[in-house]
Amino acid sequence: MSFENLTAVSSDSILGLAQAFRRDPAPEKIDLTVGIYRDDDGQTPVMHAVAEAERALLAAQTTKSYLPPIGLPGYRTRIRQLVLGELDAGLADRTGVLQTTGGCGALRIGAELFAVAQPDKPVYLSDPTWGNHHGLMSGAGLGISTYPYFDLDGHTLTMDAMLDCLQRAPEQSLVVLQASCHNPTGADPDAEAWAAILDRIEQRAHLPFFDLAYQGLGAGLQQDALPVRMAAKRLGEFLVAVSCSKNFGLYRERAGALLMVAADAGQRRVLESRVKQIARGMYSMPPAHGALIVDRVLADTGLRNTWRRELAVMSQRLAVLRTGLARALAERRPDLDCSWIATGNGLFLQLGIDTGVVDRLRDKNHIYMVRDGRINVAGLNGHNLAVFADALAPRLP
Numbered sequence: 001m002s003f004e005n006l007t008a009v010s011s012d013s014i015l016g017l018a019q020a021f022r023r024d025p026a027p028e029k030i031d032l033t034v035g036i037y038r039d040d041d042g043q044t045p046v047m048h049a050v051a052e053a054e055r056a057l058l059a060a061q062t063t064k065s066y067l068p069p070i071g072l073p074g075y076r077t078r079i080r081q082l083v084l085g086e087l088d089a090g091l092a093d094r095t096g097v098l099q100t101t102g103g104c105g106a107l108r109i110g111a112e113l114f115a116v117a118q119p120d121k122p123v124y125l126s127d128p129t130w131g132n133h134h135g136l137m138s139g140a141g142l143g144i145s146t147y148p149y150f151d152l153d154g155h156t157l158t159m160d161a162m163l164d165c166l167q168r169a170p171e172q173s174l175v176v177l178q179a180s181c182h183n184p185t186g187a188d189p190d191a192e193a194w195a196a197i198l199d200r201i202e203q204r205a206h207l208p209f210f211d212l213a214y215q216g217l218g219a220g221l222q223q224d225a226l227p228v229r230m231a232a233k234r235l236g237e238f239l240v241a242v243s244c245s246k247n248f249g250l251y252r253e254r255a256g257a258l259l260m261v262a263a264d265a266g267q268r269r270v271l272e273s274r275v276k277q278i279a280r281g282m283y284s285m286p287p288a289h290g291a292l293i294v295d296r297v298l299a300d301t302g303l304r305n306t307w308r309r310e311l312a313v314m315s316q317r318l319a320v321l322r323t324g325l326a327r328a329l330a331e332r333r334p335d336l337d338c339s340w341i342a343t344g345n346g347l348f349l350q351l352g353i354d355t356g357v358v359d360r361l362r363d364k365n366h367i368y369m370v371r372d373g374r375i376n377v378a379g380l381n382g383h384n385l386a387v388f389a390d391a392l393a394p395r396l397p
């Protein structure tokens, strides 16, 4: 027997909760677990721009032959522009792009690349962060450290402690930075804070690895890429893991990209050859469908405008829900300052409640959220927001 020494491991706790939600027969149940966008009816519909691009692709499709290991040329160029904006020829020449299987694929391959280059250096993740960052980085063999990011009680960023930690981290560490819509807190540094972070990164010759999974779902397409664009102006090297799962609603199609900004064009070619080799050793070629859709949406002015409008509706809905929740809680708990709830970005909000409260909300009220107190704001809607506020308000610390 080959596998008799293996025992079962528990599934990702977020996915496990989503399963428990599906099994719960209560009609009034509320799902605030998995980070997917939902509309006011609780649906995650196919975006119109995506559906239209998909129809055109199917009509024109002539082959299912492999893509090149590095990905679709048009997609790679357009993603680079979406993230970095209009770039000058020098930066374009220094920026390599690998099409990946979603943002996770980009995070894992970027980690593998760093592990080959700097096998003894650690990776720093924010505390708290999205749970899967740990698996993706340790899977590549990197030692994991964390930097303080958020004060759960005060609901604020811990900038001084973060900067101090980056200062003390071993030189040339890999530092994963969520560019916007931080998962799980929804709290992002402003331009001034990003400048201070990049100062530390530069002083200590760390390699920033931006995780850009929510571009356009926070403060807008440009603003959500702000730290990446700031880094492009001043740093010689950095990586970006791009996901099209949320902003194109292409979750299951696995469209992503790893951007590698290198010191010069020669180094960029080296990095592209390396990541191609890493990908080849893992899965060989990326899937085509999602990338073809993104490429078509971004290439066609009409489709691009439709997509931008749809994305703006989504981000506005998230902002309205945050404001609505802050107001509903303030009405029920006038003794508390709930204004911070309205200030975050993107899908997530960290409520700062303990696991006992999370468990009671699930068991008594059929309200499901991640056990660290993170909610997916998009799971709220006109029907359930007041119900949620009624259940949560008396239990807020």
Ligand SMILES: Cc1ncc(COP(=O)(O)O)c(C=O)c1O
Binding pocket: 035, 101, 102, 103, 104, 105, 130, 178, 183, 211, 213, 242, 243, 244, 245, 251, 255, 256
């Ligand atoms: C912070 C963060 N990074 C990356 C990802 C990866 O997204 P995907 O692999 O689905 O494109 C997610 C998905 O939830 C995320 O929350």
